Amino acid sequence: MPIQPDGRPPPRVFSGVCHGTLGELFQGPLQRAGEPDIALVSFPVDRHSWRYFAPDPEGPPDPLPPGEKSARAAGLFLGHYGLTLPPGRWSAHSDLRVGVGMASSTADIVATLRCLFRLFRLPCDLRVVVGVLSAIERADSVFLDEFALYLSGRHRLERRLGTAVGFHTAFVTEAGTVDTAAVTPLLMRHYRRRATEYERCLTDLLKGFSAADPAAVARAATTSAVLSQEVLPKATFEAVLAHREEFGADGVFVAHTGCLVGYLFARRPSPSLKGGLSEFFHSLGHQCSFAQGGYG
Template identity: 35%
Template sequence: MLRGFGHAPCHFGELIQGVFRSDGGAVCRALVTLPMTEHGTSAHFTRIPDSGLGDIAVVNADRAKARRAAEITARRCAQLAGVRGSGGRLVLDSDVPVGIGMGSSTSDVLATIRAVASAFDVRLPPETTVSLAVEAETACDPLMLDERPVLFGPRNGRALEVLGPNLPPMVVLGCTTGNAAAVDTVSLPDVPVAAVEDYERLRTDVRRAVATGDVGLLGKACTHSARLNQSLLPKKEFEALEDIARRCGAAGVQVAHSGNVAGILLDARSPDLARCLEWGTTLLAQYDMTATVVFRAGGNPQSGTCVASNSARAVRREGVGAGVRPHR
């Protein structure tokens, strides 16, 4: 097989992110992402047998991490397949906005790894995919895992804990903060190790919320994590988001801890869901913010997909990250 295809979803920021204890007691950075499966990256890779391993042509010239992923994956797959290594041509197609905290680079990298493996007719085990992704971009999001809520270490590519089978059933009313400006994640300060006890309490709350299906408890944990993150990446709209969540009866607020998307979390089982969505959208507008997406997360097979309801259609017309150009 000389041609391969791969796809990877994105996420909508994090539910919690900070420092946590590993099994051995060491403190490390970790996060729980909010899956969003309707958007993502598709990758097409065509092997060129007469080329060298370093001869990777990327149509999307600015996707340096994807190029790196293609090179190291081609090398690994050639070894596993017992064939001569070769380069090729990589084409990416993505509707994930860049730099606002939706995992665009990991989506690119993971789709690339899958496309290259497909072109070599190699099935990569999950742990190999994770290690390749970390090698390609230094730190990665857990998009290669299923939608189970996982406390994941992005720098070592290791799951600290699977928190349960599914998130509680939620509907997320999403928006952007900071004028949807891209965030330089490299320049962000690290969470102080001394804060580990605060984050361990959040971990316990999320675990309990998942076990009991308690959207309210999960919302409180997300809001607390977002509030703690104000000392690292302050969002001037955060107090407004808290006020909106309170006034429309939402469970809480979640944010991209290293980006500019944010969401109002609503219980998908609430009989007042449609009214809460309408009121939340109105309140966002009153604070000069625009609702950009409404999607489901957790609790059902449609997790991470956009809501098909009258209250969501006007929001969906705006698109994810309104005013931000996806890359292709």
């Protein structure tokens, strides 16, 4: 084991990791007890948030992880189990941009909790994770390693959708951020006006997942994105939608309460297609990114 300059062995480091999202494949109403709730089918992406904790006798007592929400999550975890953190130091890293629809804050919270489960050698209890999230914010299902239909306000898992569907994506991030809580009343009014269309869209999406049919899922995701454009429009959306067939994309996705817009491909785009996509998005004033989303 390598030795530090002062002769002490380095502290063991414990980590927690959680993936983020590229917005959602669906966001819309789901009727429960007479009133619609906001239901999500988040779009997991292979980009992550990390939290690290290194116990260190010379570190600060009662150390808190970086970030207000992560610090609160740690406090709730410790209170639930009646535990106290040893002296030590937290550090963090994230691939996820804040405020654009990548579930960065939720991923930070889950990564913090997973780090604490490892530190205290406790099995990761999803009930504790959901309980902590519900005390902090409306959230999605990044704590699951599969697609899911999830009620973000009630923090309730409605239906597991498995891991049979995956996509390659080309996307851009528009300028600005969206405050999900602030736009919720606007969304609910829109959902009531378009309830029939959302119900049909969700039915088609769930059928696509049941059949493990990425093309059907992509079509339904496009419908959800089109409906979202009516209430929280994206500046580049109409151009992206208009060129979908030209690029052979299976569908279009957005961060419904964020700033992401992009294409869904069931097959990996070729280098020449990536070049064409990059030129197209650059003509719209944006740098194109590529990432793998979902599973499959």
